[in-house]
Amino acid sequence: MSSPADFQNEIYLNGLGDVRPELPTDLTVLERLAGERIAPAAYGYVAGAAGTESTARANREAFERRRLVPRMLRDVAVRDLSVRLFGQTLPVPVLLAPIGVLAIMHPDGDLAVARAAADLGVPLVVSTAASHSMEQAAEANAGGLRWFQLYWSSDRDVVLSFLTRASAAGYTTLVVTLDTHTLGWRPRDLDLAYLPFLRGIGVTNYFTDPAFQRAVGSPFDGDGADREAAIMRWAGTFGDPSLTWDDLDFLREHWDGPIVLKGIQHPDDARRAVDAGMDGVVVSNHGGRQVDGAIGSLDALPRVAAAVGDRITVLFDSGIRTGTDVIKALALGAKAVMLGRPYAYGLGLAGEAGVRHVIRCLLAELEIAMALVGVTCPAEITPELLASA
Numbered sequence: 001m002s003s004p005a006d007f008q009n010e011i012y013l014n015g016l017g018d019v020r021p022e023l024p025t026d027l028t029v030l031e032r033l034a035g036e037r038i039a040p041a042a043y044g045y046v047a048g049a050a051g052t053e054s055t056a057r058a059n060r061e062a063f064e065r066r067r068l069v070p071r072m073l074r075d076v077a078v079r080d081l082s083v084r085l086f087g088q089t090l091p092v093p094v095l096l097a098p099i100g101v102l103a104i105m106h107p108d109g110d111l112a113v114a115r116a117a118a119d120l121g122v123p124l125v126v127s128t129a130a131s132h133s134m135e136q137a138a139e140a141n142a143g144g145l146r147w148f149q150l151y152w153s154s155d156r157d158v159v160l161s162f163l164t165r166a167s168a169a170g171y172t173t174l175v176v177t178l179d180t181h182t183l184g185w186r187p188r189d190l191d192l193a194y195l196p197f198l199r200g201i202g203v204t205n206y207f208t209d210p211a212f213q214r215a216v217g218s219p220f221d222g223d224g225a226d227r228e229a230a231i232m233r234w235a236g237t238f239g240d241p242s243l244t245w246d247d248l249d250f251l252r253e254h255w256d257g258p259i260v261l262k263g264i265q266h267p268d269d270a271r272r273a274v275d276a277g278m279d280g281v282v283v284s285n286h287g288g289r290q291v292d293g294a295i296g297s298l299d300a301l302p303r304v305a306a307a308v309g310d311r312i313t314v315l316f317d318s319g320i321r322t323g324t325d326v327i328k329a330l331a332l333g334a335k336a337v338m339l340g341r342p343y344a345y346g347l348g349l350a351g352e353a354g355v356r357h358v359i360r361c362l363l364a365e366l367e368i369a370m371a372l373v374g375v376t377c378p379a380e381i382t383p384e385l386l387a388s389a
């Protein structure tokens with residue numbers, strides 16, 4: 001049986017034949033490389049964050065501030081990275097975060113990511129704003145575990161249609177993103193006046209949707225004069241800032257599987273998620289892309305985890321860059337984490353191979369670090385592994 005940590009041996013053995021990895025194995029270095037090689041507007045869209053980007057920095061700083069305290073002589077020869085979530089076994093406590101408009105990184109976009117995820121056994125969350133349709137992504141992800149991320153459109157017919165399509169395409173869990181009913185103020189994109197959607201990227205799920213097509217006026221082929229009308233319709237209905245907690249009943253009624261709320265930072269909101277009958281929350285600040293000055297996501301995690309206890313599942317994202325980051329988030333109460341920007345950079349640098357590289361680096365480092373801090377499985381990762389602040 002191969003394990004993620006074997007990637008380390010593979011790299012060193014390849015070195016005997018003078019073959020070295022084509023991309024950096026430190027994902028923060030890979031991020032810098034992406035800044036040098038990827039077209040500025042596209043790179044800026046991915047790397048950018050809201051305002052002065054202080055929250056994006058706070059996300060990283062919250063990880064830097066916490067330190068692990070390794071334990072010795074605990075027999076870590078046999079490791080099992082799997083976790084049980086919502087009645088499913090995930091091979092690793094890591095999922096790929098939903099990232100829209102991936103085609104700005106590489107023409108294969110979501111298909112390359114979906115293939116790499118299925119191949120490496122990493123569950124994938126496909127974005128509503130994907131560059132390929134959710135059905136195409138599902139096909140590329142055949143045999144993989146996939147969840148669907150919903151941007152809750154102000155057009156309820158479109159929401160219903162998305163839920164029906166997602167269920168039919170084998171998406172098991174619904175991730176509802178609450179923090180982006182409106183785009184944050186993003187100076188990098190504003191300064192370049194660059195928004196991919198207005199160029200028709202990231203709208204495929206809408207353009208292929210029968211309810212959306214009806215609203216624009218059929219027949220609609222996504223071309224010519226129709227196209228502009230469709231993009232404007234998208235811009236006008238993408239989010240619904242009027243939503244409240246009561247609206248969650250609508251989703252419960254129309255989605256059979258687990259529902260997870262993404263973008264939770266306050267413990268009271270986490271409690272409300274429990275009260276609303278949700279199955280989980282993702283502690284996330286959208287990678288600092290929405291509210292500049294918001295709390296670093298890892299700093300929000302302990303109080304959210306304490307608020308919900310074991311009643312629902314706590315997931316985490318925003319700032320995961322290394323295997324030890326995963327350990328820190330799990331130690332503070334997350335059951336699993338979502339990896340964001342790094343895999344988009346991998347995609348931009350080297351397509352599917354780049355995504356594979358990023359995933360393999362993160363998981364290898366995670367398994368190795370788990371063994372070195374003295375744990376054999378995610379359940380053994382507890383707050384005692386952290387130095388008290």
Ligand SMILES: Cc1cc2nc3c(=O)[nH]c(=O)nc-3n(C[C@H](O)[C@H](O)[C@H](O)COP(=O)(O)O)c2cc1C
Nearest residue numbers: 046097098099100127177286287318319320340341
């Ligand atoms: C380019 C880009 C596009 C994103 N698109 C979506 C999206 O469509 N849906 C969503 O819920 N989150 C989206 N996110 C947020 C990610 O799911 C995740 O919360 C964030 O990337 C975590 O921060 P990190 O990448 O710095 O770790 C996007 C993030 C980036 C960088």
Ligand SMILES: O=C(O)C(=O)c1ccccc1
Nearest residue numbers: 100129180183202286289
């Ligand atoms: O760019 C984003 O952060 C994002 O999540 C997004 C994706 C699609 C539409 C609008 C925002």
